Amino acid sequence: MSDLLHILDILRPYVAGIALLSGGVIVLIGASGVLRLPDFYTRLHAAGVTDTLGTLLVLLGLILLSGFTLLSGKLALVGLFLLLTSPAATHAVANAAHKAGLKPRLGTIQNPSPDEAKGDAS
Amino acid sequence: MIFATSLLLMASMALMLVRLLRGPQLYDRVLAVNSFGTKTILFLCVFAFLIGRSDAVDIALLYALMNFIATIAILKFFRYRALDVALSRTRRRGEAR
Amino acid sequence: MGYALSLTVAMAVLWLMLSGHYDSTLLLSLGAGSAIFASALAWRLHILDGETSPYHKLWRFFVYWPWLLWEVIKANIIVIRTILQPDMVLTPRMVRVKTMPKTDMGRALFANSITLTPGTVSVDLDADEVIVHAVLKELTGKEGFADMAARCARACGEKDPVK
Known part of the structure; x- marks a missing residue:
């Protein structure tokens, strides 16, 4: 039993590094999605990728690095705040756009160029 | 590893700035600011480990709350052009449940 | 008290x-x-009720959150694969979801869960329906929304969950 714990303790920094790096890559993918996707409503989904899985992986890596301390508790609190507030903020932006009459592009979109749907800059 | 993650986060923040400057609609910009804030929070957490001081996590906690309130405040201002409007329509001020 | x-x-x-x-x-x-x-x-302020202090029934959420986490991870993989395709094919849809939990807290939890899952965003919320924008038409299955609504209703302690 203590051997198993010992092995887990040796593995911990590596798992933390993998979590951190994959979290960073997923945040970058989400950011590139916000650039590449064609209109406002589809960009919301790319931002959602960053808000959920990217946040979770980066914070998980940091918690694994810090071990069971007050710092890891604070990091978990940061994650809890982010996961509670990000859907509310996303819904607020989407609802404001919907109420203001911004129409989404529906149907099938192939190979969109990033700024195809140019609206009037309000 | 920590340094590489901070570089990745910086790169995605730069991409968010591009969307912030180019975004055709106001809502694209608000979304970019909000997403930039989320990445700033993550970067602050990573930064705490990078410089070996845990104080930056407290700043990240504060920033997480401020980011949310700022997004709501911007949206509310652009909808009503004022901030002293009640969000709830059914309950008025001083009215108990 | x-x-x-x-x-x-x-x-x-x-x-x-x-x-x-x-x-x-x-x-x-x-x-x-x-x-x-x-x-x-x-x-x-007269705001001390089950919404501002929900700690005594928090144990129900510990059943719901792991399920939601798994759903979020699955949806993340779908959306990331869509973004990374060189030939991006998007099928955005606006759908109305009629199955809703009955309590206010259940409805708020349902709408927030939809938004938290990447690929679907709740755009407008009413007493009996949510308008959802989805980036792919595969993500708009009626069964998935009904399942999530039933789980939200159960997490908020509703006796007779929506069918």
């Missing part, structure tokens, strides 16, 4: 976690005072 007590205890735990001071009597008493003061303010 139970609400006030659980809110005070939660505030005290949050204070201890954020400050990290456990040895100074002055600081500890000031922390306890601020926790009690915050609860008293909530009581005077």
Whole structure:
């Protein structure tokens, strides 16, 4: 039993590094999605990728690095705040756009160029 | 590893700035600011480990709350052009449940 | 009274976690005072109810959150694969979801869960329907939304979950 714990303790920094790096890559993918996707409503989904899985992986890596301390508790609190507030903020932006009459592009979109749907800059 | 993650986060923040400057609609910009804030929070957490001081996590906690309130405040201002409007329509001020 | 007590205890735990001071009597008493003061303010504002102090029924959410986490991870993989395709094919849809939990808290939880899952965003919320924008038409299955609504209703303690 203590051997198993010992092995887990040796593995911990590596798992933390993998979590951190994959979290960073997923945040970058989400950011590139916000650039590449064609209109406002589809960009919301790319931002959602960053808000959920990217946040979770980066914070998980940091918690694994810090071990069971007050710092890891604070990091978990940061994650809890982010996961509670990000859907509310996303819904607020989407609802404001919907109420203001911004129409989404529906149907099938192939190979969109990033700024195809140019609206009037309000 | 920590340094590489901070570089990745910086790169995605730069991409968010591009969307912030180019975004055709106001809502694209608000979304970019909000997403930039989320990445700033993550970067602050990573930064705490990078410089070996845990104080930056407290700043990240504060920033997480401020980011949310700022997004709501911007949206509310652009909808009503004022901030002293009640969000709830059914309950008025001083009215108990 | 139970609400006030659980809110005070939660505030005290949050204070201890954020400050990290456990040895100074002055600081500890000031922390306890601020926790009690915050609860008293909530009581005077008449907002002390199951929404602001939901800690006694939090155990139900610990059944719901792991399921939601798994759904979020699955949806993330779908959306990431869509973004990374060189030939991006999007099929955005606006759908109305009619199956809803009955309580206010259940509806809020349902809409937030939809938004938290990447690929679907709740755009507008009414008493009996949510308007959802989805980036792929595969993500708009009626069964998935009905399943999530039933689980949300159960997490908020509704006796007769929506079918």
